[in-house]
Amino acid sequence: MARTDIESPSLPRKDAVRLPASPYAKRGGLKAGQGRFGMLLLLPAVAAFSLVILVPFLEALWLSFYRYTIEMNAPRWTGLTNYARVLSDSAVLGSLMTTAVFVTLATAFSIFFGLAWAVILNEPFRGRNSLRGLSLLPWIMPATVAAFLWGWIFNSRYGLINAAALEMGLIEFPQAWLSTSSGAMAAVVITKVWLSIPLFMSFFLAGLASLDREQIEAARVDGAGNWHVLRDHVVPHLRPVLLVTVVLGMIGNLQHFDTIWALTGGGPVRATSVLSVEVYRRAFEQWDIGMAATIGVLWVATILPPAYLYLRQLMKGVE
Amino acid sequence: MTIKTTLTAIGLALTLPLAATAEDVEFMTWTYTEENGRPFIDAMIEGFDGEVEPIGYAWGEMTRNTFLRARTDTLPDISQVQARLLPTLANIEQMVDLNTVFDRSQLEAMFPPGFLAFGEIDGRQMALPWIGGTIGMVANEQVMEAAGIAEVPGTLDEFTAALVAIRDSIPNSVPYGLATRNNNSIVLDYLIWVWTHGGEVMLDGEPVVNSPEAVAALEYMVMLVEERLAAPEIDRPDARRLFGQGAMGFYFDAPSAISFAQEFSGDETYGQYVQPMATPVAVADADPVSIQWGHVLVMYGDENATADSAPAEFLMHLLSDNVLVPYASAKGVLPTTTSGQASADITSDPYLTAWAQNAGVPRRNTIAGLSNGAEVATIIGEEVQAAILGQKTAEEAANDMQARLEEAMANAG
Numbered sequence: 001m002a003r004t005d006i007e008s009p010s011l012p013r014k015d016a017v018r019l020p021a022s023p024y025a026k027r028g029g030l031k032a033g034q035g036r037f038g039m040l041l042l043l044p045a046v047a048a049f050s051l052v053i054l055v056p057f058l059e060a061l062w063l064s065f066y067r068y069t070i071e072m073n074a075p076r077w078t079g080l081t082n083y084a085r086v087l088s089d090s091a092v093l094g095s096l097m098t099t100a101v102f103v104t105l106a107t108a109f110s111i112f113f114g115l116a117w118a119v120i121l122n123e124p125f126r127g128r129n130s131l132r133g134l135s136l137l138p139w140i141m142p143a144t145v146a147a148f149l150w151g152w153i154f155n156s157r158y159g160l161i162n163a164a165a166l167e168m169g170l171i172e173f174p175q176a177w178l179s180t181s182s183g184a185m186a187a188v189v190i191t192k193v194w195l196s197i198p199l200f201m202s203f204f205l206a207g208l209a210s211l212d213r214e215q216i217e218a219a220r221v222d223g224a225g226n227w228h229v230l231r232d233h234v235v236p237h238l239r240p241v242l243l244v245t246v247v248l249g250m251i252g253n254l255q256h257f258d259t260i261w262a263l264t265g266g267g268p269v270r271a272t273s274v275l276s277v278e279v280y281r282r283a284f285e286q287w288d289i290g291m292a293a294t295i296g297v298l299w300v301a302t303i304l305p306p307a308y309l310y311l312r313q314l315m316k317g318v319e
Numbered sequence: 320m321t322i323k324t325t326l327t328a329i330g331l332a333l334t335l336p337l338a339a340t341a342e343d344v345e346f347m348t349w350t351y352t353e354e355n356g357r358p359f360i361d362a363m364i365e366g367f368d369g370e371v372e373p374i375g376y377a378w379g380e381m382t383r384n385t386f387l388r389a390r391t392d393t394l395p396d397i398s399q400v401q402a403r404l405l406p407t408l409a410n411i412e413q414m415v416d417l418n419t420v421f422d423r424s425q426l427e428a429m430f431p432p433g434f435l436a437f438g439e440i441d442g443r444q445m446a447l448p449w450i451g452g453t454i455g456m457v458a459n460e461q462v463m464e465a466a467g468i469a470e471v472p473g474t475l476d477e478f479t480a481a482l483v484a485i486r487d488s489i490p491n492s493v494p495y496g497l498a499t500r501n502n503n504s505i506v507l508d509y510l511i512w513v514w515t516h517g518g519e520v521m522l523d524g525e526p527v528v529n530s531p532e533a534v535a536a537l538e539y540m541v542m543l544v545e546e547r548l549a550a551p552e553i554d555r556p557d558a559r560r561l562f563g564q565g566a567m568g569f570y571f572d573a574p575s576a577i578s579f580a581q582e583f584s585g586d587e588t589y590g591q592y593v594q595p596m597a598t599p600v601a602v603a604d605a606d607p608v609s610i611q612w613g614h615v616l617v618m619y620g621d622e623n624a625t626a627d628s629a630p631a632e633f634l635m636h637l638l639s640d641n642v643l644v645p646y647a648s649a650k651g652v653l654p655t656t657t658s659g660q661a662s663a664d665i666t667s668d669p670y671l672t673a674w675a676q677n678a679g680v681p682r683r684n685t686i687a688g689l690s691n692g693a694e695v696a697t698i699i700g701e702e703v704q705a706a707i708l709g710q711k712t713a714e715e716a717a718n719d720m721q722a723r724l725e726e727a728m729a730n731a732g
Contacts, residue, residue, distance in 0.1 A: 287693065
């Protein structure tokens, strides 16, 4: 701790002279003044957070205890009825399962391909920087544009996949890929993975930049192949980054809405109806605001565990 | 300069731009966002003696934006509304009962009773009809000729045979544009086929979708997809495009089908191939069915509820013959006013005449008027999809639909 002039080592502490406080001194001393200044600096962020996130969330929480539909002029208190309905509603429980499938697949494949692409782009070769730049294109592209692009690729009549498969004689008639449960889920996962690879790749590339190349070369001299280098050196080195990307990926995929809505609208039937789509449908198609708010609260509850893990990891880094 | 003078000057300076940009009327419409509709709306606004601000939202966004505006107190003065959605929107408190604005006798003189009823909710005149007609079937004569079909099919058997002929003679075609993707579109096709098979969807507010007739209708829809006479992933816009491109023989639409065919074919004369036809019937003597369809105009805000207010005058302007008839004629739909329908442009239009002759017995959309109509449409759409995509048999889907509808109606109270 830094010493002050008052605590001069030339004077024994018990005989220290107590100097009069400056008339400009802040109450509680310099540290308290700094604390108050810090709080002042925090105020805009706190105000923005309260306005944009906290107040709407509290309002949604409040609405989840009410029945509020299109024909009602004011919400009517129903207590925990909406929660009871949600827990017995097979559509909502199905959406929960669909969300779990989507989040698992989209996160796993995003990390796998993001890591693979980062490892490739970490190697020195001609044109590497250009390829790194081009790899960011899906990230820059608006999500709905990406959804329409993939929608065209999967389209049953004009789609690229059908055209190629028909040309090669693999299918006799055009297939409606988005009209099967598995096809629609595959399409939304592929689209989300394609959008996420650049972000994940950037995380892994940043992690790989600090990898000790001499260590890798030493391992290779000892006879380690690519797989062993990846397993014993690269992955352990990237473990902190990996943890953060898994958690961020889960949070992002739990929140995901736009490409799913643009690509399949949550269908066919309910095959891609994740929680975000369910909330949208209840709120803006069926105008059951109370139920939408309840499902929204449930949705937030699913996001909280990975968010907690992420924050804990961040705080560890700070400590 | 005193503080008071300064504040007054600032106040005036702030209000001047508002005064300069204030419009007499705000008109919310989806037609303004459509390429072939915008010039008409521009012309309507230009012809009005006052300032009108058009507010355009895509058709699918209108209801949501109307409710969001209602909750933020930013409703427009006048708005275009799909007639079948009026019962839902009529819950908005600010919507004006037009019987309090215009003389009832004036309205009865302006509109035939059937069309005036489009805007009536519980004895109140919540809207005035603008353009109207039915949702019925259209045939593409170019496609029929290419498939060797000499006559428009009248019965289900003839219709099925015609679809087979198109499938077998026009590669990569979708013979019939059965709606299979969007729940709101699926419901319309489903209603018509259930009625055609002699069934009902709702009777006295209770669902009856697992009756033998309703199951037979669903089985027919499933067969169409299984035999590649219809296709998955088809919504109304897809059907319009394929029809205009000569890759589809038949589909259900409003009379404006002709303008979409012209637009998507890129040929202004393509309307000659668009043939309104009666919905095929199950047995030869049965009455063909169709669904009542139309656009209505509503007014928001008690401050507008006088006949001499700018919004009320704009409403009458939109319904005047010189504005309405050219618009309706170009869109291939009927004007709703008595004088508009009697005009030479309409009576001499062979397409509109044929449409009216083939409307059969138009029925009211029994789903749209329900307070939980959107939820009911979702349930019907999902179960029909489950059947036509092979996830359930028609009977299983009908039984599941019945159970879900009963629960939904019970929850709605």
